Amino acid sequence: MHEAAMNIQSGAEAVARRTGLTARGLCYDAGGKRLIDGMDISIAAGRRTVVMGANGAGKSVLLRLLHGILSPASGEVLCEGRPLDCALRARQAMVFQRPVLLRRSVRGNLAFALAAKGVPRRDRGHAVADALEQARLTHLADRPARVLSGGEQQRLAVARALIGGPDLLLLDEPTASLDPGSTHAIEELIQNAYQRGVTIVMVTHDAGQARRIADDVVFLNSGRVVEAGPADQVLNAPQSNAARAWLGGRLYLDSTP
Numbered sequence: 001m002h003e004a005a006m007n008i009q010s011g012a013e014a015v016a017r018r019t020g021l022t023a024r025g026l027c028y029d030a031g032g033k034r035l036i037d038g039m040d041i042s043i044a045a046g047r048r049t050v051v052m053g054a055n056g057a058g059k060s061v062l063l064r065l066l067h068g069i070l071s072p073a074s075g076e077v078l079c080e081g082r083p084l085d086c087a088l089r090a091r092q093a094m095v096f097q098r099p100v101l102l103r104r105s106v107r108g109n110l111a112f113a114l115a116a117k118g119v120p121r122r123d124r125g126h127a128v129a130d131a132l133e134q135a136r137l138t139h140l141a142d143r144p145a146r147v148l149s150g151g152e153q154q155r156l157a158v159a160r161a162l163i164g165g166p167d168l169l170l171l172d173e174p175t176a177s178l179d180p181g182s183t184h185a186i187e188e189l190i191q192n193a194y195q196r197g198v199t200i201v202m203v204t205h206d207a208g209q210a211r212r213i214a215d216d217v218v219f220l221n222s223g224r225v226v227e228a229g230p231a232d233q234v235l236n237a238p239q240s241n242a243a244r245a246w247l248g249g250r251l252y253l254d255s256t257p
């Protein structure tokens, strides 16, 4: 059986190949502005890192840089000490806030992801059935993906990201517009992936979700990391003004940490 299909059935392989990321001096400019301003970040392998911060703080841009779909103006993203290249990127998967799905059935979206990973057709059926079950989408398997509800589409997007057996999963506000039931289902998929050894990096505005999921929290403000550390420390005793104000539900307009 192909490696990607095996990973979805057994956590052992994923655990053995845990992958973390390090960003050093990361800068990114667009529209004549410095959006990411000298970030140093360590994403620990096999842990769940939650990225937080106000609207416009740079969370989505950071995730795109970590995934290699944006290139930094300066600085670098390292995986296992090596600059991110195609092979390392292939071991990551990303889920966007608005699901990007193919004009195929639910099953077809999952099978396509396996085909793209080079999994032979004969090995796809079992992995797809397993992914459908985990995402609670079995009853919708033959429905066009684009007619699913927002919550169903996001479950499919997470299942599709996971079916290739990534070592690291990046999620950009995956439950932003979902109800509590759909949010729970997405969190279950994330936690199951974590239990199988997948490193998780997730952006959220939901402090409750951060408390449920995070091992570590990175807090951004105006394109900089203003605070990073174990979740209980950052969430319960934030040191920076920005994190304190944000977690306390207050407006914070100053750009100084």
Ligand SMILES: Nc1ncnc2c1ncn2[C@@H]1O[C@H](COP(=O)(O)OP(=O)(O)OP(=O)(O)O)[C@@H](O)[C@H]1O
Residues within 6 Å of the ligand: 030, 031, 035, 053, 054, 055, 056, 057, 058, 059, 060, 061, 062
């Ligand atoms: N291509 C671009 N050109 C110009 N400005 C950009 C570009 N991409 C992002 N920005 C700006 O960079 C800042 C950071 O954007 P980003 O999407 O990372 O914020 P965010 O922290 O994810 O915010 P939100 O919580 O609202 O999703 C924003 O002010 C945004 O308008």
